[in-house]
Amino acid sequence: MNKRWTIEKIREFSEKNSDSKLLSKEYHGFSQKLLFQCACGNKFEKTFTKFNKNDQRKCDVCQPPKEPRGA
Numbered sequence: 001m002n003k004r005w006t007i008e009k010i011r012e013f014s015e016k017n018s019d020s021k022l023l024s025k026e027y028h029g030f031s032q033k034l035l036f037q038c039a040c041g042n043k044f045e046k047t048f049t050k051f052n053k054n055d056q057r058k059c060d061v062c063q064p065p066k067e068p069r070g071a
């Protein structure tokens, strides 16, 4: 099954499944970075694949990347 995402579906998904708001107006494919606004007000860019599959649904401040940098 190949689910086809549209910008409307992604917006719905982000509203239902996260505290972040989709700011991008167009969706061109899974490799495109979409602009989101986190509940804290920060804006962040994320591909929908990461947002959806990797549960990266907040900005890097609220949800720091798992790999510690420089550690």
Ligand SMILES: [Zn+2]
Pocket: 038, 039, 040, 041, 042, 058, 059, 060, 061, 062, 063
């Ligand atoms: Zn945040």
